[in-house]
Amino acid sequence: MVATILSLRWRTTVQSLRRDWWRLLVVIAGAVWSLSLLPSLVWAERALEMQFPSVRTDALVICGAVLMLGWLLVPLLVTGLDDTLDPARFASFGVDARRIVPGLAVAAFLTVPAMFTMVAMVLLAVSWRDDWPALAVALAGAMLTVAMMILSGRVAVMWAARLLTGRRSRMIAAAAGVAGLAMITPAAFALMRQGLETVLDYDVPTLISALSVTPLGAGLAAPELAAQGRWSQAAWHLALVLGWCLLLLGAWRDSVARALVTPPSRSAGVARRDDRVLGAEEAATVRLARHDSRQGRASAPVRGAARLRSGPIVRAVRSRALTYWMSDPRYLAAGIGALVGPVVMFGVLLPAIGTPRWTVFLMPVAAATSIAWGRHNDVAYDSTALWLDVVSGRLGRHVMRGRVEALLAWAVPVVVAASVAAAWVAHRWDLAIGLTAASLGVLGTTLGISAVLSVWMPYRAPQPGANPFGAEVGSVGAGLAAQLLSSVASVVTAPLVLVPFVLAVAVHPAWSVVATGTGLALGTAGVVLGVRFAGDLYDARSGRLLSAVV
Structure with missing residues (x-):
């Protein structure tokens, strides 16, 4: 044998x-x-x-x-x-x-x-x-x-x-990891x-x-x-x-x-959940019918369905993605991997060996970059739902917005907490707001780049229930190319966001005000533009997306 x-x-x-x-x-x-x-x-x-x-x-x-x-x-x-x-x-x-x-x-x-x-x-x-x-x-x-x-x-x-x-077991592993870092x-x-x-x-x-x-x-x-x-x-x-x-x-x-x-697990649980898309569609249709009846006209459910193409679709995709982040091993492994490295390196090891206190400021910046950079293949991770999103119509912007909002729902609190912890370790509370805004700016700009690359250069990812640490056959080349390009783009854009905060650390704390405004503005612009360009590219390349990741 x-x-x-x-x-x-x-x-x-x-x-x-x-x-x-x-x-x-x-x-x-x-x-x-x-x-x-x-x-x-x-x-x-x-x-x-x-x-x-x-x-x-x-x-x-x-x-x-x-x-x-x-x-x-x-x-x-x-x-x-x-x-x-x-x-x-x-x-x-x-x-x-x-x-x-x-x-x-x-x-x-x-x-x-x-x-x-x-x-x-x-x-x-x-x-x-x-x-x-x-x-x-x-x-x-x-x-x-x-x-x-x-x-x-x-x-x-x-x-x-x-x-x-x-x-x-995921809860036990997370608790053990937190306890280990705490010790x-x-x-x-x-x-x-x-x-x-x-x-x-x-x-x-x-x-x-x-x-x-x-x-x-x-x-x-x-x-x-x-x-x-x-x-x-x-x-x-x-x-x-x-x-x-x-x-x-x-x-x-x-x-x-x-x-x-043991066959691979394809579901995280058996609890019943309401369908947010169908529920929102039914509610919108009922509201439209009541409005038309008051106006003395026949109801037009098609108009109600047309009104669905903004909020409810975004909420449905966001809810679906949040479920992934809470239960899917692939997403959990990506989230843990994105946080452990920056926290251990810049929050524990470097301060422990006596490096200058300002090096701890790199912890929230590195965490924000790592979290957002890891989403450069976000579309492929949702390959099982990609076909449904594609055949539902030109919903690229709504789909990408829902996915980005799901990430920001937990990434923003994490980055804010890391920034506050870094300011506490460095004893520089005068720079806490500027550091938080600069880190959020890096998160937003890097996330915008990752959103575009996830549609432009997707590659096959592990399927739901498969080994979250593996890779699909035939994805090595495309994965290396996408990771290299996203890394270069992130390295180029991150310093542009951090310049005012660097001046606040090296020159005068007054630059922290500029860092706050610049970080929030560039971060918001990165998310908005990234979602818009990624959504348009999503609609234009829908067929090729299916062949690339499914």
Whole structure:
């Protein structure tokens, strides 16, 4: 079965590369980048060989921790580049999970990131070659650690997809994330308040020592124990990593078995909801009939239907999109991803390491940019309702307005809260209003650009109920092009909005008044013009939209 799965994966990969040549470019770029790092790895191995065993062990443990963090986070973002490892694709074969998992595991070790990680860890482990018994332990520990990283990445993807499919699990995950940030922030500030040198001299060694007795660093700390003749402890460290790998393999097999028998969920609940479109149409028709009866004329329901083309349609689309943001795993993953990065980077890490206080002002700006930029493929995410919107008539402006309003309904409060938090951390309440307006301006202009690009350059997105971290086959090239163009446009427009606020920080706080007016004006103009141009383009390209995203 392993050979069959590997052969099937190879044929599927070749066919996908032929059909989507952008995917081939991504693979080649990844391979070239990996090869370009080999000289640096060889130099690092030589440098480690000349260090004391304790220093060598600390460096290896730190390197392993960084790589583990990457294997836990990066697969959540690039799973779609290797969709041949999706267990759900084997559901129609009717094969037991125990027969499929070994083949999938071997295939997971043959990807470009996995092979690069193995080569990197083996090269670093060779730094123990001055002691042959320790070198054997180092190679074994490095390979077990790499296996743990790869299996952790696969389990993280499977569990994250499962967490975002149930309403209760989503609430638990959100609460855990908020609690984690709430604990990390004061802890980081408390540590860095002691000074960076104190943290490096006392806290970092303590952290490395703690990691070396956990599965994360036990395999990389075992060679030093072997070099000291403490073979029982070295064997225990390797057994700890091996046991953790077996536990991860069991968790992955359980997830694969669940994916083989559990169909994707296409609905977030069974609660009955009123139809806002039909309800509004009926109400408008009744009001028109009453008006005509008072005037002594026959009722004209067609006129009532014509009056629907503004408010009720916008409200219906907005209600539909708000439901997505509250229940659809794809939207929830996009929203969480857009907020976690800016908050952790500019709200926790940079202030904690002692950067100037003004850097915290980047947190609401980065959050606004990330939230709005992520909507550059918003039309494709609503592919299941696109056909209904298209055949309903020329409603492009109303559809785009409803979608934009649904995003602004939660994005504006988030950006305002982030701006207030940044002003509080920086102790600059005199700039709070200007920062809020400038951040909202960036949100509006970037959202306008994303609205236009979502119609102009759409690409296929994961379907409702599918893995929210994946990508559809054939969408890699179009996705890269759209993301690149939207990123460039956002980078160009954002500084234009922020110039007055930058002057308020660097020159005089009086510029905050100008930043307030400029931010609100440009943000509003960006939303209005973006909705108008995107709506007109929506009507003009309706047929091509259906073929592009459905």
